[in-house]
Amino acid sequence: MKKALFLICFWVVNWSFAQLSDTTPSVMLKSYVQKDRILLRWAVNTPIEWQKANQKGFILHKILIKKDGNFLENPEKQTIATLKPDKQEDWIDFIQKDNYGAIIAQALYGESFSVEQDSKNGISKIVNIAEELNQRHTFALFAADMSFVAAQKAGWGFIDTDVKAGETYIYQVEVLGMPEIESSAVMVGLSDVETLPKIHDFTAIPDDKKVLFSWGITYLKDIYTSYIIERSENGTDFQSISSTPIVDMNGTSKKQMFYATTLETNDTPYFFRIYGINAFGEKGIPSAPIKVQGVSATTAVPRIADYNFINDGVELIWEYPKEAEKATEKFELWHNTKEDANYQKVVDNIKKEDRKLIYRKLSASNYFKIASVDKQQKRHFSHSTLVQPSDSIPPARPIGLQGKIDSLGVVTLSWKANTEADLAGYRVLRANTDKEEFVDIFNHIITENTARDTVSFSLSNKKVFYKILAEDLRYNRSPFSEVIVVEKPDKNPPTAPIFNNFTTENGKITLYWINSSSDDVESYTLSRREKGTEKWQPLQVFHKETNTFIDENTEGGKMYEYLIQAKDKAGLWSSADNATIIIKAPIRADKVIKSVDFVADRNARSISLFWKYQKNAKVTEIQIYKNVKGTSPSLWKVLTPKQQHITDKEIHINTIYEYYFLPSLANGKPVEGEKVEVNY
Numbered sequence: 001m002k003k004a005l006f007l008i009c010f011w012v013v014n015w016s017f018a019q020l021s022d023t024t025p026s027v028m029l030k031s032y033v034q035k036d037r038i039l040l041r042w043a044v045n046t047p048i049e050w051q052k053a054n055q056k057g058f059i060l061h062k063i064l065i066k067k068d069g070n071f072l073e074n075p076e077k078q079t080i081a082t083l084k085p086d087k088q089e090d091w092i093d094f095i096q097k098d099n100y101g102a103i104i105a106q107a108l109y110g111e112s113f114s115v116e117q118d119s120k121n122g123i124s125k126i127v128n129i130a131e132e133l134n135q136r137h138t139f140a141l142f143a144a145d146m147s148f149v150a151a152q153k154a155g156w157g158f159i160d161t162d163v164k165a166g167e168t169y170i171y172q173v174e175v176l177g178m179p180e181i182e183s184s185a186v187m188v189g190l191s192d193v194e195t196l197p198k199i200h201d202f203t204a205i206p207d208d209k210k211v212l213f214s215w216g217i218t219y220l221k222d223i224y225t226s227y228i229i230e231r232s233e234n235g236t237d238f239q240s241i242s243s244t245p246i247v248d249m250n251g252t253s254k255k256q257m258f259y260a261t262t263l264e265t266n267d268t269p270y271f272f273r274i275y276g277i278n279a280f281g282e283k284g285i286p287s288a289p290i291k292v293q294g295v296s297a298t299t300a301v302p303r304i305a306d307y308n309f310i311n312d313g314v315e316l317i318w319e320y321p322k323e324a325e326k327a328t329e330k331f332e333l334w335h336n337t338k339e340d341a342n343y344q345k346v347v348d349n350i351k352k353e354d355r356k357l358i359y360r361k362l363s364a365s366n367y368f369k370i371a372s373v374d375k376q377q378k379r380h381f382s383h384s385t386l387v388q389p390s391d392s393i394p395p396a397r398p399i400g401l402q403g404k405i406d407s408l409g410v411v412t413l414s415w416k417a418n419t420e421a422d423l424a425g426y427r428v429l430r431a432n433t434d435k436e437e438f439v440d441i442f443n444h445i446i447t448e449n450t451a452r453d454t455v456s457f458s459l460s461n462k463k464v465f466y467k468i469l470a471e472d473l474r475y476n477r478s479p480f481s482e483v484i485v486v487e488k489p490d491k492n493p494p495t496a497p498i499f500n501n502f503t504t505e506n507g508k509i510t511l512y513w514i515n516s517s518s519d520d521v522e523s524y525t526l527s528r529r530e531k532g533t534e535k536w537q538p539l540q541v542f543h544k545e546t547n548t549f550i551d552e553n554t555e556g557g558k559m560y561e562y563l564i565q566a567k568d569k570a571g572l573w574s575s576a577d578n579a580t581i582i583i584k585a586p587i588r589a590d591k592v593i594k595s596v597d598f599v600a601d602r603n604a605r606s607i608s609l610f611w612k613y614q615k616n617a618k619v620t621e622i623q624i625y626k627n628v629k630g631t632s633p634s635l636w637k638v639l640t641p642k643q644q645h646i647t648d649k650e651i652h653i654n655t656i657y658e659y660y661f662l663p664s665l666a667n668g669k670p671v672e673g674e675k676v677e678v679n680y
Contacts (some may be wrong), residue, residue: 025049026182033193047137057084066168083155100147107140155599196284224276266294300324311358337421365421367655392618395470403486417449482537494518496574507588531559590671629656
């Protein structure tokens with residue numbers, strides 16, 4: 001293959017595999033689930049071992065570990081592929097239509113590999129690699145991130161179509177004949193499919209016949225490898241503004257990405273939108289279009305360049321031309337909790353020489369603008385910047401859920417609207433019995449605090465159960481609301497039941513009561529509300545013989561008022577007077593770990609441990625303790641939250657080992673640990 005010279009011009013974003021920094025030689029493995037297949041990508045993290053691995057090849061193993069929710073007792077390990085890069089001559093036609101394939105082919109087979117230095121496009125900021133092997137490794141992995149087809153051709157990707165719903169698999173990749181390179185594994189099934197997120201904070205700062213775009217990447221680094229910005233003149237027909245995707249070479253040090261482009265004129269308004277592309281070539285949902293129009297170069301406009309969280313506030317940093325200070329009177333800070341026109345001035349008379357300010361009265365979502373005020377008292381506003389402190393906090397639990405059913409089976413639900421500024425909407429769940437699993441009846445969020453559902457009267461159940469949750473723009477989900485029971489409408493009311501005792505233990509409230517003395521009681525309803533609120537939320541409907549209830553769905557430290565009422569066969573309710581009790585809920589630890597699994601491989605003399613976290617859990621680290629059963633545990637490993645698999649080879653046959661998993665949260669809240677016992 002002839003020597004090739006690649007001139008690569010990119011702007012900003014994260015490389016998923018191209019920025020591997022671990023020093024221990026290992027294979028890094030990622031997965032992505034589509035409708036009926038599982039896509040796999042892997043990469044060796046060090047240049048020398050990467051080069052050797054390409055010569056040796058990769059072995060891909062597969063284990064069916066779980067079926068219909070149950071773990072298999074003796075899962076079999078099968079080899080589903082042995083992969084190496086295609087031969088040099090097989091790349092000739094492919095590289096004519098895939099530029100990224102050309103980069104990979106040159107990295108694999110080229111006599112030399114060089115990157116042209118061009119200060120005009122900032123290439124010196126993108127890569128500063130002296131050794132040619134490092135260049136081959138870095139750019140090959142980058143190109144594989146940009147073209148999954150090319151990654152497959154290089155032996156670094158695989159599509160498994162032999163998959164079924166209800167099954168969970170463990171995939172393991174290892175380098176053939178090179179045990180010194182650590183293998184990697186991932187556990188995944190078709191149920192792990194996730195929707196790629198929309199970018200919500202895409203903003204633009206117009207200038208004279210040009211515009212600078214920015215968007216936050218803190219929560220997108222592990223999802224997208226590149227981005228596409230599109231432009232439209234009518235807001236409907238969009239086309240990409242660049243011939244190649246926009247890529248970040250700055251690693252994990254930046255909170256935002258920036259990209260600049262030119263405008264033909266300042267007189268025409270344009271619409272721009274953005275979407276991300278992951279390492280498997282999947283495109284995310286385009287953002288909402290933003291309207292941009294160029295501004296005259298004679299008008300100086302401040303630009304918020306960065307921000308840093310400081311204690312209980314935020315330090316805002318902005319840019320403004322020094323030469324424009326002569327015509328400037330002062331700066332002002334404007335604030336809003338939503339991206340609309342109702343901004344409020346929160347700080348006045350900021351010196352025109354200043355370029356930073358600390359603001360402490362933060363909300364969950366904060367939109368800031370800096371205004372420069374000229375000598376004629378005309379304001380020139382910067383574009384808004386969104387600041388969200390520690391957005392791992394979910395919305396509040398929805399309250400006031402009510403429901404009624406008409407003669408046609410139409411159920412009307414309503415509840416008190418949440419007030420969070422970053423609220424995306426609600427999800428409504430239903431069950432036909434109190435034993436049935438709740439299901440999302442719409443399979444998407446609804447933005448109003450009302451909903452309609454239709455139920456069939458032909459079914460044997462007389463009641464329908466509903467609960468809701470709130471979800472914000474970062475996909476954080478609130479606890480479920482209290483469950484309500486909707487039933488058909490059914491004149492001496494029964495005597496009232498009364499509470500006679502209660503206990504609080506292990507984050508639960510156990511209630512005891514004396515049932516009604518009336519002999520026509522059909523059921524009892526236990527309701528709950530937070531102290532100081534008006535609306536009761538039904539917790540559970542009981543049969544006559546039941547006189548106790550354990551409430552596990554509480555928030556620690558809150559005061560709850562419980563009400564027990566009897567209903568007779570005519571549908572009349574007992575009096576609520578003297579039928580209430582007020583209890584303070586105990587504090588419980590959060591359950592962060594979703595599951596812990598293991599595979600004991602006697603042939604390999606190893607125990608592989610796998611675990612998953614609850615969605616949206618903000619874990620900072622996890623400590624793993626280990627001991628032989630009957631002895632005291634000791635700290636074995638401390639891992640980062642991205643590491644969810646580890647292999648233990650320091651083991652002896654016919655020994656029972658116990659592993660304890662204890663994660664730590666960013667907010668410092670207590671969590672429940674998990675234990676697994678392995679009989680090796």
